[in-house]
Amino acid sequence: MARKPRRFRNDGSLEPEPGNxxxxxxxxxxxxxxxRARPELIEDAKEAIEAVRSKATVAGYEADWEKFKAFCxxxxxxxxxxxxxxxxVVYLRWLSKRAVPSRGRNKGKDGMAAGSIDRxxxxxxxxxxxxxxxxxxxxxxxxxAVKGIKNLIGGDPxxxxxxxxxxxxxxxxxxxxxxxxxxxxxxxxALLLTCFVGALSKGEVTALRRKDVTVHDDGIxxxxxxxxxxxxxxVEQGTKSKRSGSSVVDWRLRDDDAATKALDPVGSLRxxxxxxxxxxxxxxxxxxxxxxxxDVRGKALAx
Numbered sequence: 001m002a003r004k005p006r007r008f009r010n011d012g013s014l015e016p017e018p019g020n021x022x023x024x025x026x027x028x029x030x031x032x033x034x035x036r037a038r039p040e041l042i043e044d045a046k047e048a049i050e051a052v053r054s055k056a057t058v059a060g061y062e063a064d065w066e067k068f069k070a071f072c073x074x075x076x077x078x079x080x081x082x083x084x085x086x087x088x089v090v091y092l093r094w095l096s097k098r099a100v101p102s103r104g105r106n107k108g109k110d111g112m113a114a115g116s117i118d119r120x121x122x123x124x125x126x127x128x129x130x131x132x133x134x135x136x137x138x139x140x141x142x143x144x145a146v147k148g149i150k151n152l153i154g155g156d157p158x159x160x161x162x163x164x165x166x167x168x169x170x171x172x173x174x175x176x177x178x179x180x181x182x183x184x185x186x187x188x189x190a191l192l193l194t195c196f197v198g199a200l201s202k203g204e205v206t207a208l209r210r211k212d213v214t215v216h217d218d219g220i221x222x223x224x225x226x227x228x229x230x231x232x233x234x235v236e237q238g239t240k241s242k243r244s245g246s247s248v249v250d251w252r253l254r255d256d257d258a259a260t261k262a263l264d265p266v267g268s269l270r271x272x273x274x275x276x277x278x279x280x281x282x283x284x285x286x287x288x289x290x291x292x293x294x295d296v297r298g299k300a301l302a303x
Contacts, residue, residue: 060123061119061123061126061127062123064119064120064123064124065123065124065126065127067120068080068083068120068123068124071091071094072087072091075090077090077091081128081131081133082128082133082136083124083128083136084136085136085137085139085141085142086141087136088121088124088136088137088139088142089141089142089145092117092121092142092145092146092149093145093149095111095112095116095117095120096111096112096117096149096152096153098111111153113153114149114150114153117146117150118146121137121142122137124136124137125137125138163196164259165257165259165260165262165263166259168192168196168263169259169262169263171192172189172192175188175189175192176189183275183276183288183296186268186271186275187275187276187285187286187288189268189272190265190269190271190272190273190285191205191272191285191301193263193264193265193268194208194220194265194269194285196265197220197251197260197265198220198222198249198251199249200222200224200249204224205284205285206283206301207224207283208224208283208284208285209280209282209283209284210273210278210279210280210281210282210283210284211280211281212224212284213269213273213284215266215269215273216266217266218252218253218266219250219251219252219253220265220269221248221249221250221251222248222250222251223247223248224247224248224249253265253266272285276296277296278296283299283301285301286299286301287299287301
């Protein structure tokens with residue numbers, strides 16, 4: 001039997017003879033340089049990675065990932081990690097058509113909204129990247145399927161209407177009818193108006209300390225601790241941790257904004273700060289003890 005001629009490879013070397021193929025020895029694992037790093041450096045690095053997403057986002061990803069794993073086990077579409085792109089397509093289409101949401105505007109109906117499907121896809125990508133695996137969500141089939149699913153769902157994304165001064169005036173009238181009078185009414189009025197003029201989220205306004213708020217005759221200056229997903233306990237431990245930067249919101253009352261001027265946000269906040277008392281490091285908005293209108297607690301409001 002004639003011997004098959006050996007050929008040259010692209011790198012100029014000869015192909016091995018048949019039967020004499022040299023087995024490739026896998027490379028020895030490379031030790032991580034972090035094995036020699038100080039623990040505080042590793043903790044600082046972990047803190048930076050964890051600060052990328054809020055606690056609420058991480059919790060949502062974890063819940064979505066558990067649902068995906070349960071679906072794969074139930075439908076015998078294993079493995080779920082690494083997942084095949086076609087498995088992801090089947091799952092996302094199932095979410096859009098047959099899954100029954102337990103909350104939100106689609107509660108009790110068949111099929112998730114487009115935003116929920118996007119988050120489910122993001123959670124699959126997130127946990128694959130965490131495991132140093134290629135994400136199946138970047139596959140062409142998955143991207144095209146998501147477009148098709150959104151076309152099948154139809155409907156425009158829901159856009160919340162902005163709150164205008166006339167809406168806020170109605171809220172304050174309702175509040176005055178409910179609270180009657182007392183320091184709770186002073187606090188709640190100032191709280192609503194502060195959120196409105198500063199465009200503050202509930203996390204930002206509950207994290208404010210008295211030293212972070214400067215009231216002028218024609219406006220309010222806020223210094224915000226930039227944080228994501230802090231709970232009331234986190235806020236009490238300090239709003240400005242090592243991972244928190246800060247930004248300034250300098251709101252000024254315009255002469256042509258008579259509607260906002262009539263609500264008197266400056267006077268309302270000034271009245272609350274005077275009534276509640278406290279030092280510079282105390283929270284700007286604090287709970288009032290039930291049954292004691294003059295007993296202002298020292299802890300933060302729950303966000």
